[in-house]
Amino acid sequence: MNLCDIDVIRTVLAKHGFHFSKSLGQNFLTDVSVPQRIAAMSGAAEAGSVVEVGPGMGCLTAELCRVAGRVVAVELDRALLPVLDETLAEFDNFEVVQGDVLALDLAALCKEKFGDGRVVACANLPYYITTPAITALLDSRAFDQITVMVQKEVAQRICAAPGTAAYSAFSIYVQYRAAAEILFDVPADCFVPRPKVDSAVLRLTPLAQPAVETQDEKLFFSLVRAAFNMRRKTLVNALGPVLGDRLGKDGIAALIESVGLDVRVRGERLSLADYARLADAAAAKLAQR
Numbered sequence: 001m002n003l004c005d006i007d008v009i010r011t012v013l014a015k016h017g018f019h020f021s022k023s024l025g026q027n028f029l030t031d032v033s034v035p036q037r038i039a040a041m042s043g044a045a046e047a048g049s050v051v052e053v054g055p056g057m058g059c060l061t062a063e064l065c066r067v068a069g070r071v072v073a074v075e076l077d078r079a080l081l082p083v084l085d086e087t088l089a090e091f092d093n094f095e096v097v098q099g100d101v102l103a104l105d106l107a108a109l110c111k112e113k114f115g116d117g118r119v120v121a122c123a124n125l126p127y128y129i130t131t132p133a134i135t136a137l138l139d140s141r142a143f144d145q146i147t148v149m150v151q152k153e154v155a156q157r158i159c160a161a162p163g164t165a166a167y168s169a170f171s172i173y174v175q176y177r178a179a180a181e182i183l184f185d186v187p188a189d190c191f192v193p194r195p196k197v198d199s200a201v202l203r204l205t206p207l208a209q210p211a212v213e214t215q216d217e218k219l220f221f222s223l224v225r226a227a228f229n230m231r232r233k234t235l236v237n238a239l240g241p242v243l244g245d246r247l248g249k250d251g252i253a254a255l256i257e258s259v260g261l262d263v264r265v266r267g268e269r270l271s272l273a274d275y276a277r278l279a280d281a282a283a284a285k286l287a288q289r
């Protein structure tokens, strides 16, 4: 059964009385080469075990079942469970866990299902939870590789370099934890219903150590957040809400200059290494007070 064939999708879903839910981000793939490429590039064959988020009616799941030893898929919508029973009946290495991926303890799920073995994560993510789902997958520290389809713009934002319009606090969060690369683009007409935006497949390879070393991770991220909360302002002004009461504006300016940056710089130009140096210098200054 080609689970990406539009006639198959319509027939199976009609038989189960299933209707797409916009609020659950249900856009199913209609081009079988896409899940095949994702499965081939996901590291599933090498790792052996896969957690999939949002199997829908199982087109990506089927491709993962073909290359991996075992696939556990987390699906929120109960109405899809009888659909998956039918569409994945030929596979005995698949299991569905009904639940919200954001509410699950993913590390505990992996431990329970796969013991200490290597696991990769894979998904055509529902748009409405892209950021929290990627955060949860990274925070779990349970996966060797995370291969997810997301809105193209989000993929570009995640991989963006300093000084570009797409560079954001989330770029820094992800790049601190993982190597990020866009594998390929997927146009909007590869889905039913057709979304308004194009997608891209993103590969995240979690790093054993963060990309940069910093003495105080909490301070590092609070400086990053403050800088991007007011990204049109200079860094001196943007850091006011975090450091102003303790260092004053002149103190913040001195801090910025002490790490070799121009006092007129905007936060969007700083690399992860710049933020790490800034956070370490700020921690040292605050400790003296």
Ligand code: SAM
Residues within 6 Å of the ligand: 024, 025, 026, 027, 028, 029, 053, 054, 055, 056, 057, 058, 059, 060, 061, 074, 075, 076, 077, 080, 099, 100, 101, 102, 123, 124, 125, 126, 127, 129
């Ligand atoms: N994998 C299928 C495909 O590629 O055709 C479906 C992908 S569709 C974009 C997203 C899937 O995620 C849907 O099946 C939806 O019901 C499911 N979903 C939505 N929110 C979820 C959540 N919080 N936890 C787990 N699954 C969720």
